[in-house]
Amino acid sequence: MAIVFEKPKALTDTVLHYCPGCPHGIIHRLVAEAIDELGIEGKTIGVAPVGCAVMAYDYFACDMIEAAHGRAPAVATGIKRCRPDNVVFTYQGDGDLASIGMAETVHAAARNENITVIFVNNAIYGMTGGQMAPTSLPGQVTQTSPYGRDVNHCGWPIKVCEMLSTLEGPEYITRVAVNNVKNVNSAKKAIKKAFQNQIEGKGFSLVEVVSACPTNWGMTPQKALEWVQSDMLPYYPIGVYKDRTAAKEAEGK
Amino acid sequence: MAKVTFRTDLCKGCGLCVSACPKGILAIDAEQINKKGYSPAVMTDQEQCIGCAFCATMCPDCIITVEK
Numbered sequence: 303m304a305i306v307f308e309k310p311k312a313l314t315d316t317v318l319h320y321c322p323g324c325p326h327g328i329i330h331r332l333v334a335e336a337i338d339e340l341g342i343e344g345k346t347i348g349v350a351p352v353g354c355a356v357m358a359y360d361y362f363a364c365d366m367i368e369a370a371h372g373r374a375p376a377v378a379t380g381i382k383r384c385r386p387d388n389v390v391f392t393y394q395g396d397g398d399l400a401s402i403g404m405a406e407t408v409h410a411a412a413r414n415e416n417i418t419v420i421f422v423n424n425a426i427y428g429m430t431g432g433q434m435a436p437t438s439l440p441g442q443v444t445q446t447s448p449y450g451r452d453v454n455h456c457g458w459p460i461k462v463c464e465m466l467s468t469l470e471g472p473e474y475i476t477r478v479a480v481n482n483v484k485n486v487n488s489a490k491k492a493i494k495k496a497f498q499n500q501i502e503g504k505g506f507s508l509v510e511v512v513s514a515c516p517t518n519w520g521m522t523p524q525k526a527l528e529w530v531q532s533d534m535l536p537y538y539p540i541g542v543y544k545d546r547t548a549a550k551e552a553e554g555k
Numbered sequence: 556m557a558k559v560t561f562r563t564d565l566c567k568g569c570g571l572c573v574s575a576c577p578k579g580i581l582a583i584d585a586e587q588i589n590k591k592g593y594s595p596a597v598m599t600d601q602e603q604c605i606g607c608a609f610c611a612t613m614c615p616d617c618i619i620t621v622e623k
Contacts, residue, residue: 307608307621323569327615483609523569
């Protein structure tokens with residue numbers, strides 16, 4: 303019998319600290335599978351965020367650096383410019399990338415830095431106990447919006463992919479989800495493409511992964527994935543928001 | 556015939572594999588408690604497994620190995 307599925311080599315044997323049913327584990331695996339399939343484990347440098355994924359440096363077998371809150375794209379910029387032959391990726395949550403790190407993210411995209419950004423959007427601050435995030439949905443109940451997010455008071459959730467795709471800079475901006483097998487498989491393709499773009503020197507690639515937080519949403523893991531489908535995906539539709547190479551090819555035809 | 560093996564001691568009993576299985580042959584075994592204190596997922600009928608690896612695709616803790 304041949305093995306059709308096993309743990310990728312780019313993940314270490316460290317036990318993940320995530321809550322039961324947390325899709326962070328799935329997304330870690332997809333990144334590790336992309337690293338394995340492209341054969342770049344030896345020259346990949348990851349930048350871990352602040353948030354639930356802060357201990358990602360224990361889980362990936364490649365070299366890892368921990369950045370200050372939100373500054374992963376800035377740190378990755380430095381690494382990539384010093385070591386252009388290495389593959390540099392950041393792994394960030396919505397509280398990290400879309401809140402305190404928004405400036406770094408937008409400017410790294412505007413400069414078209416040749417890095418790969420994995421952005422995990424679960425519409426809440428997970429590690430600190432479920433506070434409202436810039437991506438929390440209108441009406442969503444969190445620790446700091448117990449009557450639901452009031453858009454007149456707190457503003458509207460930020461759609462990162464739509465916003466970044468208006469910039470001239472970035473090469474590839476896409477949104478995927480990990481709420482079912484089909485979406486996980488497309489997420490894997492998008493993440494692999496984001497790494498491939500960097501290897502080919504095309505520039506800034508960001509993959510937003512719509513994820514879940516069963517613990518802080520107060521749901522079972524199954525119910526949380528259903529909520530992703532019923533509530534999150536209508537507000538954050540999956541799709542490719544910018545793909546410069548594909549657009550150029552389409553123009554050429 | 557396909558074969559699915561679990562690293563049971565690492566299972567957190569989230570049940571995402573159970574709901575992903577198209578054959579409905581995975582279950583959370585409430586009788587068992589693993590090292591981490593969770594009731595782990597188990598295979599109830601290996602004969603019916605088609606080796607689609609949907610369970611492993613959805614497993615957040617990467618504890619499932621599928622052979623075919």
